[in-house]
Amino acid sequence: LVQVLERCMPRVTEPARHEHAERMSWSVQDLKSAIMKEQFVPYFQPKASLADGQVRGAEVLARWNHPEAGVLGPYHFIPVMEREGLIDLLTESLLHQALQASRTLAENGTPIKLAINASPLTLQDVGVPNRWRAIAMEHGVPPERIIIEVTETAVAENFIGLLETVTRLRMHGFGVALDDFGTCFSSLQQLSEFPITEVKIDRSFVMRAPATPRGHMIFESILALSHRLGLDTVAEGIETREQLDFVTSAGCTTAQGFLIAKPSSFATLRTLLADIPAPQATQAV
Ligand code: C2E
Ligand code: MG
Ligand code: MG
Ligand code: MG
Numbered sequence: 357l358v359q360v361l362e363r364c365m366p367r368v369t370e371p372a373r374h375e376h377a378e379r380m381s382w383s384v385q386d387l388k389s390a391i392m393k394e395q396f397v398p399y400f401q402p403k404a405s406l407a408d409g410q411v412r413g414a415e416v417l418a419r420w421n422h423p424e425a426g427v428l429g430p431y432h433f434i435p436v437m438e439r440e441g442l443i444d445l446l447t448e449s450l451l452h453q454a455l456q457a458s459r460t461l462a463e464n465g466t467p468i469k470l471a472i473n474a475s476p477l478t479l480q481d482v483g484v485p486n487r488w489r490a491i492a493m494e495h496g497v498p499p500e501r502i503i504i505e506v507t508e509t510a511v512a513e514n515f516i517g518l519l520e521t522v523t524r525l526r527m528h529g530f531g532v533a534l535d536d537f538g539t540c541f542s543s544l545q546q547l548s549e550f551p552i553t554e555v556k557i558d559r560s561f562v563m564r565a566p567a568t569p570r571g572h573m574i575f576e577s578i579l580a581l582s583h584r585l586g587l588d589t590v591a592e593g594i595e596t597r598e599q600l601d602f603v604t605s606a607g608c609t610t611a612q613g614f615l616i617a618k619p620s621s622f623a624t625l626r627t628l629l630a631d632i633p634a635p636q637a638t639q640a641v
Pocket of ligand 3: 535536556558592
């Protein structure tokens with residue numbers, strides 16, 4: 357396992373550019389009350405089907421509407437939330453807001469799937485699937501319309517610890533995506549043994565793959581295995597036409613990235629969905 361972990365590429369941490377935010381330090385009380393006031397809001401980044409270009413899903417990405425510092429991205433607060441034991445509270449707040457959004461989208465005739473990022477700390481608690489199903493029911497949203505994203509690194513580091521929770525999530529009907537796939541070469545075996553519904557191939561991988569024959573080969577092997585396992589394949593971080601063409605011809609089912617759409621507010625997502633033909637309700641569950 358140590359060898360496996362050593363082969364994981366170090367995550368490139370986003371440079372903290374937000375000077376105001378850098379100078380601030382938050383107490384547990386500040387953070388908690390910011391969660392309660394719903395200062396943490398979901399942004400939504402669409403996922404487009406490569407077969408027909410339709411948007412059948414969106415990923416929820418946390419943002420902090422900070423009263424003084426403006427809109428802050430997750431690198432400013434996810435690590436501190438994890439450190440201070442507040443990540444479960446934050447995730448449930450985002451889940452509530454995402455479920456409200458999901459309900460509204462269904463009522464508008466655009467019942468796309470929403471994906472939530474979950475911290476491995478949260479997923480170590482085997483009570484989470486029951487609780488989240490109850491929350492989904494409360495909002496009148498079937499769990500089938502929600503995907504939980506867990507990173508490949510989290511799974512590589514604690515395969516057994518997450519297996520039980522993820523199996524229960526699947527039993528309740530939630531989809532499960534393996535996020536940032538390709539940043540850690542541990543997982544062709546694990547990929548086949550973990551009960552996921554979707555593989556999200558990491559941006560760094562998508563960027564490198566089109567350039568070299570070896571990159572092509574590895575990318576295509578991942579897709580071939582994923583498809584044989586019946587998994588959806590999402591290419592993350594598509595920024596150029598060349599990357600889009602490459603992942604399309606390689607056979608990815610879905611694409612996400614700035615070229616298609618940036619993360620946006622719920623209002624913007626609704627406008628975007630209204631502008632394009634709605635997917636069939638039966639296909640989008
Ligand atoms: P992720 O789940 O892999 O999300 C994709 C990240 O890539 C997002 O950054 C998104 O804005 C960015 N992205 C999407 N398309 C492109 C592109 O074409 N080019 C580039 N350069 N970037 C692109 P964001 O929103 O800053 O989130 C960063 C990470 O923070 C996420 O990576 C996820 O791991 C974590 N995160 C976000 N929200 C939550 C949350 O609610 N809970 C937890 N536990 N983690 C979260
Ligand atoms: Mg994600
Ligand atoms: Mg990702
Ligand atoms: Mg990524």
